[in-house]
Amino acid sequence: MIRTLLFIGLAAVATQASAQVAPRDSTAQTSLTIEQAIELARRNNPELQQTLNNRIGAQAAVRSAYGALLPSADAALNVQRQQGGQQIFSGTSLGASSDVRQSSYQIGLNYRLNSATLITPSLQRANRDAVEADINGATEILRSNVSQQYLTELRAEATADLQDSLVVAAQQELVLAQAREIVGSGTQLDVQRADVALGLQKVQALQARNQVEIEKLRLFQLMGTPQPANVKLVSQFTVTPLNLNLDQLIASAHDQNPSVVALRSRQHVADLNVSREKGEYSPTLSISTGFGGYTYGYTNSNFPVQQAAAQLDAARTSCIRTEEVRAALNLSNQLAACNAMAFTATDAAVIRDNNSKFPFNFTKSPRSISATFSLPIFDGFAREQRLQEAMASRSDARYGVRAKELALTADVTAAYLTLTTAEKTVALQEQNAAKAKQELKLVQDRYRIGATTFVDLTEARATYERAESDRISAIYDYHKAFAALESAVGHPLR
Secondary structure: OHHHHHHHHHHHHHHHHHHHHOOOOOOOOOEHHHHHHHHHHHOOOOOHHHHHHHHHHHHHHHHHHHHHOOOOOEEEEEEEOOOOEEEEOOEEEEOOOEEEEEEEEEEEEEEOHHHHHHHHHHHHHHHHHHHHHHHHHHHHHHHHHHHHHHHHHHHHHHHHHHHHHHHHHHHHHHHHHHHHHHOOOOOOHHHHHHHHHHHHHHHHHHHHHHHHHHHHHHHHHHHOOOOOOEEEEOOOOOOOOOOOHHHHHHHHHHHHHHHHHHHHHHHHHHHHHHHHHHHHHOEEEEEEEEEEEEEEEEEEOOHHHHHHHHHHHHHHHHHHHHHHHHHHHOOOOOHHHHHHHHOHHHHHHHHHHHOOOOOOOOOEEOOOOEEEEEOOOOOHHHHHHHHHHHHHHHHHHHHHHHHHHHHHHHHHHHHHHHHHHHHHHHHHHHHHHHHHHHHHHHHHHHOOOOOHHHHHHHEEEEEHHHHHHHHHHHHHHHHHHHHHHHHHOOOOOO
């Protein structure tokens, strides 16, 4: 009677152990859906941000191509000061006794036009479209990677939950083995085996929880953000019957997959590049014009006044001598006019005013305009080389598009077949897991009443663990296969 009561008490303890769950952090959890994870990755993933930066260069190239259709302009301002003194040039003494100040400005306009200049804007627009397609492709790849990693973490979480439940089951089996030993229907060997099995199961549960944290870290690495404490992935995925048409999926992939769209854009760029290189055989029109001004003056404003006065005095003396000779010969002369030549204060003021224009009171320079019409004839076959390289790149781009279309057909077909197989596998694994669970319950009941051995119980539990683990793997393999199909098609399918 005492043994019976003790057995009942230990069975109650086993029931209590089976109701326990693995301890969890009681801190408030932060939930994360797969949509939130994808959106955060689009905003923060460093590799995607690097790809997005290519848009800046592409837009600048388009702006530069249109800018080439407009004249180029440049401006120059020059200021110079030269020390006064004598300089010898070709045996002649040149220079002045006063420092000289000079300034000038020049504004030039240049325009160059040929067929290559006209094609370049279209080429750069096509290149910009190709960059946008690359960005869309990188975004889709990131979405697929985040989805796959999200599913991987959920799979690890489900596996960890399974291991936790098996720990509880192992605790229950240990209590039952102890109860059977007490009532005399079990052995110490069964207790030791149950104790070892519990220890091994705890190790597996610990490793499974560690794997959950690792998969979370990898997910947040893809998202490009620090992992918050106690985050919980909350999106739920169900296995639903497929309603997809393979031919439609292949056609959609050929039309919308970002990778093939980017390659077609690159092909268009290659076509335009060939046209631009052919344009190098066309003539080029170049037009140049501009306007400017200058100033020139002495730092000593009295120097040009004295120089002008000396020159006028020398001219008056020369004039008087010449006219006196004519007067001596009784010829008509202008001796009176020569004697009247004099340097006045007004003349000095005008000279000083003209000398004070430095630095910005410019005197305009004569304007000019030139036009050149050039036709390239021979440049050492450099143009031919560039044209051949452009044509080879165009051929490579076309083959690249064709290869990608063939690859998409194979990838979509393979992903579709894998998904179809995964759907059937889920149904079979759910049946296997249900049968294994029933078998485990039956063996546990038989072990409680002493109708079977602990070895049979251990084998039944191992069979259930494999079946349940395979069921979890089948479910998440299905969802990963669906994500792979979406990646191959190039857009979400649900």
